[in-house]
Amino acid sequence: MAKRVLITGAAGFLGSHLCDRFIKEGYDVVAMDNLITGDLKNIEHLFPLENFEFHHHDVSKFVHVAGKLDYILHFASPASPIDYLKIPIQTLKVGSLGTHNLLGLAMAKKARLLIASTSEVYGDPQVHPQAETYYGNVNTIGPRGVYDEAKRFQESMTMAYHRYHGLETRIVRIFNTYGPRMRLNDGRVIPAFMGQALRGEDLTIFGDGSQTRSFCYVDDQVEGIYRLLHSDYSGPVNIGNPHEITIKEFAQEILKLTGTDQKLTHKPLPTDDPLKRRPDISLAKKLLDWEPKIGREEGMRRTFEYFKGLSPEELQKSEHKDFRQHIKR
Incomplete structure (x- = not known):
């Protein structure tokens, strides 16, 4: 009999890719999402399948799923600044009440539960790169605290x-x-x-662009999550790409990739925005025999092809230019 997995946040970016992976592996997938930030178009290709079902539900409320469950993956949470600044209470509730409900469900079903935490638990780090042993540097009452603390409490x-x-x-x-x-x-x-480049707009950099990020392609991330779920390790594990790049350098890469010649413009750096971000993935390598395989050049090419396929109406749906006004220093 096939294993059965519940994936919350299933209509979101990562959740939908996890649905694909577990379907591919032969699981029966129960997808759950309240669609507050998710989109059914991300999983609509799965609806005709007999081993896929969708529940429109908010996990911050009592969660009931009939039948057995072998695994639960909790990915229901706003994950981008524009979302958790607009819906801070929901963000806190899904990390606390939602997690509590799913822990109870896991107990009742005798299921293994994997929660999606984040590098944001490290805050604006004073240790670089960030290993799982680092406790973080987080402002509990800052605007980003609703997301950071929800995830820390969840852990x-x-x-x-x-x-x-x-x-x-x-x-x-x-x-x-x-x-x-x-x-x-x-x-x-x-x-x-990418949206700015495709619309012919100048690219907006917050701060001077010297802050760094490390970008992991979604297929590598899903592989790491899949291996962690089936491992015997209960502590937190970093899954990310340790190749670090400044935001300014990255913006220049985008211009090269898109073949556009826009300028780079600058706006003030948001409050508590991390200046450094790079995972120490030594633990993932040791425990899971995992490390990212897809380089940024290839991953960005695939991502750009996806964005190029969006309709003109979808390209114009951009709010990135003004959302950070709420968290400027």
Whole structure:
């Protein structure tokens, strides 16, 4: 009999790719999403399949799924600045109440639960690169705190259930991930830059562009998550690409990729925006025999092809130019 997995946040960027992977592996997939930031178009190709079902539900409310569950993957949460600044209360609730509900469901079903944490638990780090042993530098009452603290609390509650109840749990700390199905208007670096380039606009850099990020292609991220779920390790594991680049250098790469000649413009750096971000993936290499395989050049080419295929109406749906006004210093 096929294993059965519940994936929350299934209509989102990462959640939809996880649905694809588990379908490919022969699982019965139960997808759940309240569609507050997700989009059904990301999973509509799966609806005709007998081993796929979709539940329109908010996991911050009681979660019921009939039948057995072998695994639960909790990916229901706003993950981009434009989202969690607009819906801060929902962001906090899905990380706390939502996680609590799914931990209870995992207990009832005797299922293994994997939660999606984030590199944002490290805040604006004073240790570089960031290893799982680093406790972080986070402003609990800053505008980004609604996301950062929701994820930190999520980790704490998950480990409490693991230690107190013996529940099988896994924690993935996800670093910047990109690829097809990202939303152009979600405020993150890659879709923002690509959307501006495709619309013929100048590329907006916040700060002087010396801040760094490390970008992991979605296929590599999904592979790491899949391996972690099936591992025997209950502590947090970084999954990301350790190849670091400044935002200014990255903007220039985008211009080269898109063949455009726009200028780079600058705006003030948002409050608590991390100046450095690079994962130490030594633990993932050791435990999971995992490291990213897809280089940024190839991954960006695939992502650009996806964005080029969007309609003119979708290209114009951009809010990245003004969302950060709420968190400027």
